[in-house]
Each structure stands twice: as structure tokens, then as C-alpha cells.
Amino acid sequence: MSDAENRPSPHKVVIVGGGFGGLYAAKALSRAPVEVTLVDKRNFHLFQPLLYQVATGGLSPGDISSPLRAVLSGSRNVKVLMDEVTDIDSEQRQVTLRNQTLKYDSLIVATGVSHHYFGNDAWENVAPGLKTVEDALEMRRRIFMAFEAAEKEPDPEKRRAWLTFVVVGGGPTGVELAGALAELAHTTLKHDFRNIDTTEARIFLLEGLDRVLPPYPPELSAEAEKSLTQLGVTVQTRTLVTNIDDNVVTMKQGDRTEQIQSRTILWAAGVKASAMGKVLAERAGAELDRVGRVIVESDLSVPGHPNIFVVGDLAHFAHQGDKPLPGVAPVAMQQGSYIAKLIKQRLEGQTVPAFQYSDGGSLAVIGRNAAVANLGKLKFAGLPAWLIWIFVHIYYLVEFDNKLIVMTQWAWSYFTKNRGARLITGEDDELLGEITTASALPDKSVVNV
Amino acid sequence: MSDAENRPSPHKVVIVGGGFGGLYAAKALSRAPVEVTLVDKRNFHLFQPLLYQVATGGLSPGDISSPLRAVLSGSRNVKVLMDEVTDIDSEQRQVTLRNQTLKYDSLIVATGVSHHYFGNDAWENVAPGLKTVEDALEMRRRIFMAFEAAEKEPDPEKRRAWLTFVVVGGGPTGVELAGALAELAHTTLKHDFRNIDTTEARIFLLEGLDRVLPPYPPELSAEAEKSLTQLGVTVQTRTLVTNIDDNVVTMKQGDRTEQIQSRTILWAAGVKASAMGKVLAERAGAELDRVGRVIVESDLSVPGHPNIFVVGDLAHFAHQGDKPLPGVAPVAMQQGSYIAKLIKQRLEGQTVPAFQYSDGGSLAVIGRNAAVANLGKLKFAGLPAWLIWIFVHIYYLVEFDNKLIVMTQWAWSYFTKNRGARLITGEDDELLGEITTASALPDKSVVNV
Numbered sequence: 001m002s003d004a005e006n007r008p009s010p011h012k013v014v015i016v017g018g019g020f021g022g023l024y025a026a027k028a029l030s031r032a033p034v035e036v037t038l039v040d041k042r043n044f045h046l047f048q049p050l051l052y053q054v055a056t057g058g059l060s061p062g063d064i065s066s067p068l069r070a071v072l073s074g075s076r077n078v079k080v081l082m083d084e085v086t087d088i089d090s091e092q093r094q095v096t097l098r099n100q101t102l103k104y105d106s107l108i109v110a111t112g113v114s115h116h117y118f119g120n121d122a123w124e125n126v127a128p129g130l131k132t133v134e135d136a137l138e139m140r141r142r143i144f145m146a147f148e149a150a151e152k153e154p155d156p157e158k159r160r161a162w163l164t165f166v167v168v169g170g171g172p173t174g175v176e177l178a179g180a181l182a183e184l185a186h187t188t189l190k191h192d193f194r195n196i197d198t199t200e201a202r203i204f205l206l207e208g209l210d211r212v213l214p215p216y217p218p219e220l221s222a223e224a225e226k227s228l229t230q231l232g233v234t235v236q237t238r239t240l241v242t243n244i245d246d247n248v249v250t251m252k253q254g255d256r257t258e259q260i261q262s263r264t265i266l267w268a269a270g271v272k273a274s275a276m277g278k279v280l281a282e283r284a285g286a287e288l289d290r291v292g293r294v295i296v297e298s299d300l301s302v303p304g305h306p307n308i309f310v311v312g313d314l315a316h317f318a319h320q321g322d323k324p325l326p327g328v329a330p331v332a333m334q335q336g337s338y339i340a341k342l343i344k345q346r347l348e349g350q351t352v353p354a355f356q357y358s359d360g361g362s363l364a365v366i367g368r369n370a371a372v373a374n375l376g377k378l379k380f381a382g383l384p385a386w387l388i389w390i391f392v393h394i395y396y397l398v399e400f401d402n403k404l405i406v407m408t409q410w411a412w413s414y415f416t417k418n419r420g421a422r423l424i425t426g427e428d429d430e431l432l433g434e435i436t437t438a439s440a441l442p443d444k445s446v447v448n449v
Numbered sequence: 450m451s452d453a454e455n456r457p458s459p460h461k462v463v464i465v466g467g468g469f470g471g472l473y474a475a476k477a478l479s480r481a482p483v484e485v486t487l488v489d490k491r492n493f494h495l496f497q498p499l500l501y502q503v504a505t506g507g508l509s510p511g512d513i514s515s516p517l518r519a520v521l522s523g524s525r526n527v528k529v530l531m532d533e534v535t536d537i538d539s540e541q542r543q544v545t546l547r548n549q550t551l552k553y554d555s556l557i558v559a560t561g562v563s564h565h566y567f568g569n570d571a572w573e574n575v576a577p578g579l580k581t582v583e584d585a586l587e588m589r590r591r592i593f594m595a596f597e598a599a600e601k602e603p604d605p606e607k608r609r610a611w612l613t614f615v616v617v618g619g620g621p622t623g624v625e626l627a628g629a630l631a632e633l634a635h636t637t638l639k640h641d642f643r644n645i646d647t648t649e650a651r652i653f654l655l656e657g658l659d660r661v662l663p664p665y666p667p668e669l670s671a672e673a674e675k676s677l678t679q680l681g682v683t684v685q686t687r688t689l690v691t692n693i694d695d696n697v698v699t700m701k702q703g704d705r706t707e708q709i710q711s712r713t714i715l716w717a718a719g720v721k722a723s724a725m726g727k728v729l730a731e732r733a734g735a736e737l738d739r740v741g742r743v744i745v746e747s748d749l750s751v752p753g754h755p756n757i758f759v760v761g762d763l764a765h766f767a768h769q770g771d772k773p774l775p776g777v778a779p780v781a782m783q784q785g786s787y788i789a790k791l792i793k794q795r796l797e798g799q800t801v802p803a804f805q806y807s808d809g810g811s812l813a814v815i816g817r818n819a820a821v822a823n824l825g826k827l828k829f830a831g832l833p834a835w836l837i838w839i840f841v842h843i844y845y846l847v848e849f850d851n852k853l854i855v856m857t858q859w860a861w862s863y864f865t866k867n868r869g870a871r872l873i874t875g876e877d878d879e880l881l882g883e884i885t886t887a888s889a890l891p892d893k894s895v896v897n898v
Contacts, residue, residue, distance in 0.1 A: 043593060044872040060509035062870030069641035070871070079643045082597045099601060133874055144492060148531045152548060192518035194528045408857050421511030422519070423493040424531075425582055 010035045010077075011347055014095055014104040016085045016276065018045050018068045021110035021312030021332035028340030030075030033347065037079045037102055039095075044068060047397055049329055050406070051130055052173060055139035055266075056180040057422035063406050064397070065133065085111075085276065090284045090305055105307060106343050109276050109294075110336065112313040113327060116270035116291060123244045127265040130173060137425060139266060143181070144424050146264045147189060150196045157261075163201040164262040166249050168241050169269030170207025171214070172364040175224055177266055178205040179366040182231040187368075188419050203232065204260060206239045206251060208269075213364055213372070215326055220372040223381035227370040241269075271327065273314055284308055289316045289324070298354035299342060300335055309342075311335035317355065325357055329396070334358065363389045459484045459526075460796055463544055463553040465534045465725065467494050467517045470559035470761030470781035477789030479524030482796065486528045486551055488544075493517060496846055498778055499855075500579055501622060504588035504715075505629035506871035512855050513846070514582065534560075534725065539733045539754055554756060555792050558725050558743075559785065561762040562776060565721035565740060572693045576714040579622060586874060588715060592630070593873050595713045596638060599645045606710075612650040613711040615698050617690050618718030619656025620663070621813040624673055626715055627654040628815040631680040637868050652681065653709060655688045655700060657718075662813055662821070664775055669821040672830035676819040690718075720776065722763055733757055738765045742773070747803035748791060749784055758791075760784035766804065774806055778845070783807065812838045 011034045015022045018040035026038045047064040054061055072078045087096035094101045115129030128138050143165070150162035163185075167178045185201035192198070205212065205228060211221035212228070212235060225235050236253065243250040249260045273292030280286040280294050286302045287295045293316040294302060300315060302308045312332035318324045325331045334357060342352045361375030363385065371385035390410060397403045460483045464471045467489035475487045496513040503510055521527045536545035543550045564578030577587050592614070599611035612634075616627045634650035641647070654661065654677060660670035661677070661684060674684050685702065692699040698709045722741030729735040729743050735751045736744045742765040743751060749764060751757045761781030765773045774780045783806060791801045810824030812834065820834035839859060846852045 042873065043597060060511035060870075061872060061874065062509035062511075065870075065872045067641075067871045069638070073640040080641075081601070083601070133872065137874075148492060152530070152532075189518075191522040192516075192529075404857050404861060405854055408853050412853060421509075421514075422516045423510060423514045423582065424491065425510065425586075 011105045011343070012103055013037070013106045013108065013343060014039065014102050015108045015110065016040075016095070017110035017112060017312070018042070018080075019048070019110055019112050019312060019332060020329045021112075021336040022108065023068070023071065024333045024336030025108050025110070025311065025340045026072060026075065026078050026336075028337045029343065030072070030078055032077070032340070032344045034077065034106075034343065035079075036075075036077055037081055038068065038072065039081045039083055039085055039097065039102070040068060041082070041084045042068075043080075043082050045071060046133060047393075047402075048131070049393060050397075051133075051136050052176045052180060054133070054136035054421070055130060055177065056143065056184055057140055057419040058180065059406065059409060060421045061133045061136065063402055063409065066397075066402060086279075088279055088283045088308075090308060093307075107308045108336075108339055109280065109308070109310045109314060110312045110332070111274040111276040113271040113273055113291075113293070115267060116272035117267070118270055120244070123267070126244050126247070127168060127267040129267040130177070140422070141424050142264050142266075143184070144422055147185075147193065147196070147198060147201075148424075149263070151193050152195075159196065161247060161261045162263045163196065163198070164204070164260060164264070165201065166204045166206065166260055166262045166265045168206050168249075168265065168267050170205055170209070170212035170235070170237065171268060172362075174205060174207070174268035175212055175228065175364055175366060177268055178203055178233045178235075179228060179231055179370070182228070182233045183367050184419065186232050199232075202234060204234045204236060204262075206241060206249075207235070207237045208240050210237050212237065216362065216364070216372065216374050217379055220374055220379055220381065224364065224366055224372050227366040227372075227381070231367050231370070271313070277314055280308070280310070286310075293324070299352070300339060300355050309339045311339055317357075328362070330360055331357055363392060365389045460554045460792070461552055462486070462555045462557065462792060463488065463551050464557045464559065465489075465544070466559035466561060466761070467491070467529075468497070468559060468561050468761060468781060469778045470561075470785040471557065472517070472520065473782045473785030474557050474559070474760065474789045475521060475524065475527050475785075477786045478792065479521070479527055481526070481789070481793045483526065483555075483792065484528075485524070485526055486530055487517065487521065488530045488532050488534055488546065488551075489517060490531070490533045491517075492529075492531050494520060495582060496842075496851075497580070498842060499846075500582075500585050501625045501629060503582070503585035503870070504579060504626065505592065505633055506589055506868040507629065508855065508858060509870045510582045510585065512851055512858065515846075515851060534728075537728055537732045537757075539757060542756075555788075556757045557785075557788055558729065558757070558759045558763060559761045559781070560723040560725040562720040562722055562740075562742075564716060565719035566716070567719055569693070572716070575693050575696070576617060576716040578716040579626070589871070590873050591713050591715075592633070593871055596634075596642065596645070596647060596650075597873075598712070600642050601644075608645065610696060610710045611712045612645065612647070613653070613709060613713070614650065615653045615655065615709055615711045615714045617655050617693075617698075617714065617716050619654055619658070619661035619684070619686065620717060621811075623654055623656070623717035624661055624677065624813055624815060626717055627652055627682045627684075628677060628680055628819070631677070631682045632816050633868065635681050648681075651683060653683045653685060653711075655690060655698075656684070656686045657689050659686050661686065665811065665813070665821065665823050666828055669823055669828055669830065673813065673815055673821050676815040676821075676830070680816050680819070720762070726763055729757070729759070735759075738773070748801070749788060749804050758788045760788055766806075777811070779809060780806055812841060814838045 013034050013036045015038045029036050044065040044067050050064045053059040068080045083097040085095045094103050117123045146162045150159045153159040167174045181203045185198045189198040213221045240252045242252050277292045284302050284305050294310040295316045296310050300309045313327035316324045338355050345352050363373045365371040369383045369386050371389045372381045373385035394403050462483050462485045464487045478485050493514040493516050499513045502508040517529045532546040534544045543552050566572045595611045599608045602608040616623045630652045634647045638647040662670045689701045691701050726741045733751050733754050743759040744765045745759050749758045762776035767773045787804050794801050812822045814820040818832045818835050820838045821830045822834035843852050
């Protein structure tokens with residue numbers, strides 16, 4: 001027997017998903033004696049925390065994306081495969097892709113979450129969410145088309161509907177979107193139109209709970225609401241959206257029902273687990289929570305399957321009986337690195353203690369100079385929080401050239417209040433066709449709020 | 450009578466198209482006592498000379514676009530209208546848009562050209578051209594998908610077809626595309642794949658005439674061909690494409706017929722006038738040349754219509770019996786500014802001499818450090834030409850923040866040989882579906898060249 005035949009084949013790790021969780025696991029495994037295959041439907045890692053900047057014309061998709069192959073080109077034991085996992089066979093230890101099957105010894109599932117319309121899937125067309133580059137470009141198209149349509153609309157009521165923007169959901173994404181929209185309308189676009197006054201645009205931020213940024217301490221929520229109001233956002237808390245139809249948002253505040261006529265409704269309210277959650281439930285007996293996330297063990301494995309792990313937004317991790325960890329990038333990064341360490345230790349016959357999240361704090365940005373930061377004992381708002389926010393976000397952008405470019409963009413737009421990436425893309429006919437038909441707003445009598 | 454009623458209404462200028470010709474006319478008219486309306490189907494000005502960089506993943510669309518409203522926001526007498534001109538009435542002096550009609554006293558038509566497949570319109574789907582942002586993103590998608598598909602393809606012959614790129618047309622766009630593709634395959638992507646060797650990719654540049662860059666002096670064409678060959682491009686001159694079908698390019702070199710099996714065929718060969726040429730022929734009796742361009746007077750007006758002007762690529766200007774001016778940005782810029790001056794002078798009762806093109810020279814880039822420059826008596830190639838090319842292109846980028854960003858991108862990619870904007874966008878199913886079906890290549894027996 002030759003040496004090659006004698007040698008056991010290396011431990012095979014399959015990672016599904018190239019977001020923060022999957023990418024950090026792959027990077028941390030790059031010097032280990034394992035064979036890694038990272039499967040993603042897309043050929044790039046997306047820096048989702050800045051996606052709202054693409055939606056509002058501040059950055060280009062290329063600025064917040066890094067080709068997965070480029071990020072991992074130095075990791076010679078890591079293969080990137082642009083494909084989709086459709087099934088898992090936990091007995092045979094293999095995953096089915098569109099074009100092939102892959103054997104694994106350890107499987108890491110990191111496919112994240114998508115929008116959730118609470119059973120009202122019809123709302124998706126009128127109120128798009130923000131998870132992918134395509135989502136962001138669609139939002140951008142709608143936002144800038146609304147101003148173009150308003151500029152051409154002679155009827156004052158219809159023009160008002162074009163200049164009314166509703167953001168549903170007061171979490172970080174909703175707050176950031178509403179803040180950016182307000183800056184856009186009240187500052188950036190101020191001198192760009194001749195028939196409309198963009199500062200008359202109304203931006204509503206609707207939140208079901210009693211305050212924006214519910215996961216933050218109440219004093220920071222209050223700071224955020226104050227900043228949003230100063231920027232010109234109408235914040236409505238304790239407000240439940242009951243219907244979205246014909247460009248009218250119907251909402252309930254206690255017993256009161258109100259309606260807003262708006263041509264641009266953006267969804268930042270709910271998420272649900274990606275399809276892999278269901279596959280894990282069916283194929284590996286995983287238990288799912290209310291939104292479909294996989295409830296994992298203290299080492300992030302699926303109960304009964306010590307070699308299948310779930311990390312990032314798809315994982316419901318609540319080891320000490322606490323509420324699950326939030327779906328944010330730092331959790332996913334730490335979980336990805338943790339699993340890499342666990343796999344390496346296991347190969348050496350060692351064990352690792354349960355996963356422990358080290359909370360570095362949280363940040364949300366509201367606009368130029370305005371942000372809130374919750375760094376454990378330190379809670380602050382305003383310019384210092386904004387500077388930390390920028391620093392942290394640029395620091396974590398994966399590729400160095402992206403950091404340089406995003407920093408240049410930011411410095412420039414800070415001083416000029418400009419946003420360059422405002423191009424409306426798509427098919428010509430679709431674009432101009434929309435404006436043509438859009439002047440036919442529904443004739444419903446609605447209460448304007 | 451009040452003063453306002455007494456005052457004659459200002460001279461109305463309608464500009465159709467916000468490319469170099471239209472934008473420069475609008476900017477030059479911004480302090481004149483005229484009322485300008487700039488109509489464009491898109492909301493941004495596109496810096497077309499760098500579009501090939503978007504197609505090859507070097508830049509993002511936002512980097513080479515400037516919102517028309519932002520560029521013209523300080524020109525208070527200029528209105529921007531996102532709409533399409535569908536008809537002209539030269540008697541009533543008005544243009545019909547999709548949603549309204551506009552009166553004009555002077556009309557400037559600057560709608561440019563689109564691809565031309567010499568009567569083979571079916572080739573458009575297999576061999577996309579490069580005129581719009583969407584074109585560039587489609588090329589980018591095809592180029593990067595080809596490498597992804599090759600990485601997965603077990604059949605060596607099919608893999609070879611995925612790694613074969615054919616650029617049809619050896620003008621500046623074709624030369625720039627072929628050069629960028631060669632750099633991409635032989636340098637940038639070198640370490641990114643595990644199953645394929647991207648340096649085995651073949652890039653063909655096909656040109657019907659006897660040399661690449663036919664409008665340049667022969668010695669520069671020779672320099673360009675040498676640089677392309679060094680980069681790994683197979684240049685085939687005196688080569689006519691006779692058919693493109695089932696991913697096979699059939700071509701004729703003299704009496705010899707040859708075929709190349711390729712999954713990625715890019716069109717940089719011919720242009721035809723945009724639809725406005727035909728409208729001007731029908732509505733204003735304009736005479737068109739072979740490719741549909743409007744033959745204009747020495748002051749760029751349409752014969753018999755001293756107040757209708759055509760500028761830029763759509764104009765066939767050959768006042769002194771020479772061949773028409775080439776369709777390049779400097780011609781369009783100078784023509785736009787010329788018409789602005791003519792209109793201003795006319796309002797003061799003065800005339801201007803015939804339009805005269807001041808040829809500042811031409812440049813084409815082949816790759817890192819490699820370019821050719823023809824500045825009148827000065828003709829040179831290599832690094833100095835490349836540096837001038839970069840300087841000129843960045844200098845003419847309309848917005849300052851774009852200059853800053855493109856410069857940063859360039860400096861970075863120069864030192865790292867990286868290209869960050871490689872993301873493949875579009876609908877997931879479409880993307881992965883393509884790979885699935887693409888392995889079914891036609892079984893034709895072709896001669897591999």
C-alpha cells in the first residue's frame with residue numbers, strides 16, 4: 001500500500017452560506033487540516049449592515065460586496081461553489097445541490113433569514129423588504145422614481161402620495177432607512193427639482209411596540225426618536241399595520257384606525273428563517289421556533305446531530321433560558337469562528353466549552369452626525385456615536401479596497417451632503433411605463449394623516 | 450398691462466438626451482436668458498468611455514454615473530424631465546413625450562447610437578453589446594458566470610468553451626474589453642479557482658479590417674496589437690464574422706472558414722443611429738447616412754430647419770467633404786457647447802462661424818501600464834500613454850466625488866491587481882438555472898481554433 005492510500009482522507013467541512021457566519025467559519029478553518037467547501041447561491045459576500053445605504057443612493061452594491069473567491073483565494077483548503085443546497089441527508093452525511101451531491105463530516109448551515117409579512121404575502125409586491133442587493137436596487141428605484149413622478153404630477157393630492165414614504169418597522173434597519181430618506185428629501189435633493197419642493201416630503205416610521213429600537217435601552221430609544229423627529233421623520237409607535245393595498249397603508253393605534261396614502265412603502269418589520277430551517281426540521285428532526293429558526297444546543301449543534309451546526313441569523317441560541325441572541329453580524333461572526341475552533345479541537349480529541357456571546361455593544365445610525373450607541377455601561381448618542389458607527393462599519397468591511405472607497409464616499413458625502421449612486425436602473429419601458437400608469441391613483445377616499 | 454405681461458416669454462430650448470452632447474449644451478446655456486428643458490429616459494448621465502470597466506468588474510455603475518439633476522441643480526433655468534421623446538412636430542415647433550408635449554424655439558437632438566448587428570438581429574441575444582449600464586451588468590454577469598460554470602464542468606471540451614471569450618470588433622471598445630478580459634483571466638482570478646486554471650482562458654479579438662484601432666495611425670495599431678498579444682489576447686484581423694449561433698462563432702478569413710466554440714461572445718462591432726434619426730427624417734425631411742445618422746449643415750442644424758440641431762454620435766458632420774467625425778465624447782462635448790454659443794449669439798442678433806472640431810487626440814487603453822495615444826504629432830504607447838489615459842478619463846468624470854472614488858479604485862487595483870466589483874446580480878433562479886442547463890452544449894462538431 002502506498003502512503004497516499006494509507007493516509008485517511010481529510011475531514012470534510014461543508015459550509016452553506018457565505019454571510020458573516022459562513023465566511024468567518026471558512027476563514028478560521030483555512031489553516032486547519034480539513035477540506036472546506038463553501039456553497040453560496042451568490043458569488044459575493046454582502047455587508048448587509050450597509051445595505052440601506054445602497055437603497056438610498058449613498059453607496060453602490062460593489063462598495064459593500066466582496067467576491068467570495070477573492071476573500072478566500074489564499075485559503076488553499078477552501079473551495080467556493082456557486083450553487084444551492086436543496087436537501088440534506090444526515091444518515092449518509094451528504095448535501096444535495098442543484099447539480100451534484102457533497103459528502104461532509106461536519107456541516108455548518110448559515111443561510112440566514114428573509115422577510116416575513118406575518119401571513120400577508122401579498123404585501124411583498126407593494127412593500128419590498130431589504131435583504132439582497134436586488135432588494136436594495138428595487139428600493140432605490142422606487143424611492144427615486146417617486147420623486148420623478150411627483151415632479152411630473154399636476155394633481156396636488158396624487159403628488160402628495162408620491163412624496164409620502166412609509167417605513168414599516170422601527171428596528172435598526174427601519175430607523176436607518178427613515179433617517180436616510182429624511183436627509184435625502186430635506187437636504188440632498190433640495191435644489192434638484194423645479195416643480196416640487198422635496199422638503200415637503202413626509203416620512204413615516206411605524207412601529208408596533210412602544211418605542212423605536214426595542215432591543216436598546218429605553219433612553220437610547222428616546223434619543224433616536226428625538227433625532228428622527230429633528231430630521232423630519234414622523235415616528236408613530238404602538239402602531240400596527242393592518243393592511244397595505246392600492247398604495248394605502250391602514251394602521252391601528254389602540255382603537256383608532258388611520259390610513260396613509262403613499263406610493264412608496266418600505267418593509268423593515270419582520271424576518272423569517274430561510275428554507276434550510278425546514279429542511280433541517282424534516283431531515284434531522286430539528287426543532288424550530290415561531291419564525292422558523294433552528295433551536296440549537298449550547299455548542300450550536302442540532303440536537304441529536306453533533307456534527308451539524310447552525311450559526312448566525314438562522315440559529316435560535318438561548319442556552320441559559322434567555323431570549324434568543326439577536327440576528328446581527330457580531331453574533332454570526334463569533335458563532336462562525338466558534339464552530340471552526342470546535343471542529344479543530346475535536347480533531348485533536350479535545351472539547352470546547354459552550355458558545356458564549358461577547359456583546360461588544362450595539363449601534364444604530366439615524367443620519368449625519370446622529371447615531372445611538374449602547375456599549376454596555378456606556379450609552380451615548382449624537383456625533384460621537386456616529387463616528388464610532390462609521391469606524392466600526394468601515395473596519396469590518398471585508399476587503400481593504402472597499403474600506404478605502406467607502407471611507408472616501410463617506411467623507412465626501414459628509415462635506416457635500418450629496419449622494420452619487422442615485423441611478424435608477426432596470427428596463428426602460430418598465431421605468432417610463434410605470435410613470436405613465438402611475439398617475440392613475442386609486443380614487444378611494446382616505447383619511448390623510 | 451403689467452410688466453410681466455409685457456415681457457416676451459423667454460426663448461425655449463428643448464434638449465433630447467443627457468449624454469455628453471446634451472449635457473454640455475445644457476451646462477453652457479445655464480446662465481443664458483433661455484428656458485431649457487433636458488429630456489432623458491434615464492435619470493443619470495453615463496460616462497460611457499469607462500463602461501467596459503463596469504463590464505469587467507473594475508468599477509460600479511454608480512462610479513461612472515452622475516445624477517442629471519445633481520449636475521444641473523445649480524442651473525436654475527434648466528429643467529430635467531425623465532421621459533422619452535416619441536415625435537417631433539417641426540411646424541408647430543413641439544415635441545411629443547410619453548405624457549405631454551413641449552414647445553420649443555430651438556431643439557437639440559442628442560440621442561446617440563445603439564448596437565448594430567448588420568441585419569443579424571438574432572445575434573443580439575448571444576452577443577450582447579455595450580451601450581447602457583444594463584448592458585454592462587449583463588456582460589459582467591456572463592463573464593463571471595462563465596468562470597463559475599467552467600469550475601463546475603467535468604467535460605474538458607465544454608469547460609474549454611466556457612473559458613473561451615470572443616470579442617467581435619477591434620475598435621477602442623473591443624480592444625479595451627479584450628485587454629481587460631485577458632488581465633482578469635491571467636492575473637486577477639489566477640488564484641481564485643480550484644478546479645480550473647484561469648490562465649488557460651482564451652480571448653479572441655476579431656476585426657474585419659487589416660488592423661485593430663482602424664481610426665488610429667498604423668504604427669499605434671501595431672503597438673496595440675503587440676500589447677494585446679503580450680497580455681494573452683489572440684488578435685485576428687481581416688476576419689469577418691459570418692454567423693453566431695449555438696455558442697459557435699463562424700468567421701471568414703479570406704477563403705478560409707473557421708469556427709470558435711465559445712460561451713461568451715461580446716459585441717463591439719457596429720453602431721446604428723437611435724430612433725430619433727428616423728423621426729427627424731420623417732418629420733423634418735432630414736437626410737440619413739448608411740447607419741441612420743442625420744447629415745447636418747455646417748452649423749449642425751438639420752437642412753431647412755435652422756432651429757433644429759443634431760449633436761454627438763447621432764450627427765453625421767462632414768462639412769468639408771471629409772469622412773464624418775468619429776462618435777467619441779470630445780466631438781459631442783464640443784458640439785454641445787457650440788450650439789449653446791450659437792443660440793446665445795442668435796438671440797443677440799449675431800452669427801457664429803461653422804462648427805470646427807478641435808482634435809485633442811485620441812487614446813485607447815489595453816491594460817495595466819499599456820495604452821496608445823495619438824496626440825497629433827505626438828504618438829506614443831506604453832506607461833506614459835496609460836497615465837495620460839487615466840488622467841484624461843478621471844478629469845472628465847463629471848462629478849468630483851466620482852473622480853475621487855474612481856482614482857482610489859484605480860490606485861488600489863493598480864497595486865493589487867484586484868477587481869472588487871465582480872458581483873453577479875439578477876434573479877437567483879435565473880442565475881443558477883443557467884448553469885444547470887448550460888452544461889448541455891450543442892453537439893455540433895466544430896473546428897477548434
